Amino acid sequence: MKYSTVSTLHKQSKSNTAAASGVGAASSIVAVGAKMLDLSTMDRGEITSLASAACVMLTMHFTVQLLSQHLFYWKNPKEQKAIIIIILMAPVYAVDSFVGLLDFQGSKSFFMFLDSIKECYEALVIAKFLALMYSYLNISISKNIVPDEIKGREIHHSFPITLFQPHTVRLNHQTLKLLKYWTWQFVITRPICSVLMITLQLLGMYPSWVSWTFTIILNVSVSLAMYSLVVFYHVFAKELAPHKPLSKFICIKGVVFFCFWQGVVLDILVAMGIIRSHHFWLDVEHIQEAIQNVLVCVEMVVFSVLQQYAFHHAPYSRDVEIKMGLRKKDE
Incomplete structure (x- = not known):
């Protein structure tokens, strides 16, 4: 009996010691984490990277939430496949920009490759x-x-x-086909320009005038694509009203046009010498790409929230819930 009591006390002692060790280890991890996240010990570049990472995580959270809702209420594959491709634009932009932000000293070709990924996906989104x-x-x-x-x-x-x-002009099959062609020309032009730009950059044949030539070509191309969407929206505003087309259009145009012109403005400011690396806490070679990446990470959080309203799952969930309710009644 005495031996049993001693054994029990010994086990309790070991258990308490293990628990204390576990608490101690957890406290150490928390302390290390708190030390690592101590903003007072970080420079401005590290704080910028941390804030951008938080924005990327928020964008992913809102997008995955909306994506899972559409997958759960999967009713109209044709429409919802297009919606999924569209709502994934925000995390694609955010992750792509964050990768570029991590490599501040990346080469011009590297940044050009990252921009091409975003813009080729953007072309697909416009078509969808x-x-x-x-x-x-x-x-x-x-x-x-x-x-x-x-x-x-x-x-x-x-x-x-x-x-x-x-x-x-009068609306008919030919005019609708023309609007479609005006949209799809950007889907073709963007990848071709990306390949040419990266190739010329790697070959060392990419002077500033060539860069501006591609900028003008892409600006005309994306403007024509967006113009066709604007025309389409105005012609069918009444029929599209139940589908909240304005909010959807704002999401698309906001990401595509706003990010594009934001990049152009930054390039102009850098070319004019108004923005320089020593003016900012980002000590980088390509300051315009770094600033653009930070801004995009923040902006994608806003657009991912707007998408919750613009591409809500409600139009598809109602019918599914009604069917589920009827099945329960039958049972």
Whole structure:
């Protein structure tokens, strides 16, 4: 009996010691983590990287949340596949920008490659967005399906499109096909320009005038693609109203146009000498890429939140929940 008591006390002592050790280890880990995250010991570059990482995680959180909701209420594969590709644009931009931010001293070719990934995905998103709008309206260009009630509507073009198109045209299969071509030309132009830009950069044949030439070409291309979406939205605003097209359009145009022009403005400011590395806490060779990457990481959090409203799962969850309710009643 005495031996049993001593044995029990010994086990309790070992258990208490192990528990104390576990608490001590956990405390040590917390202390180390707190020390590592002590902002007072970090320089501004490290704080910037940490804040950008937090923004990337938030973007991933909101996107995965919306993505999982669409997958759970999987009702319309054609529409929801397009929606998934669209909402993944925010994390693609955020992760891509964060990778570029980690390598502050990266070569020009490296940054160009990262930009190409974002912009090629952006081209795919624009095409998928137009396909989503077509799906909402039950339009199929390839199958020559255009509802009679929308034929004959007027499309009013503005300058500079009026240089090669009449100011007013009637909506028909050909005009819809033209809008589609104007969108898809960017899907083709962007990858081709990316390959040429990276190749010329690696060969050392990429002077500033070539860089600006590509910038102008891509600006014209993406502007034409976005113009076709604007025209499409104005022509079918009434029919698209139940699908919240304005919020969807703002998300697409915001990411595509805002990020593009933000990069162009930064390039101009650096070329003019207004922005220099020693003006900022980022001691880097390519200051415009670093600033652009930080801004994109922050902005993608905002757009991932906006997507929660613009591409909400509610239109698909209602029918699924009704069907589930009917099944329960039958059982």
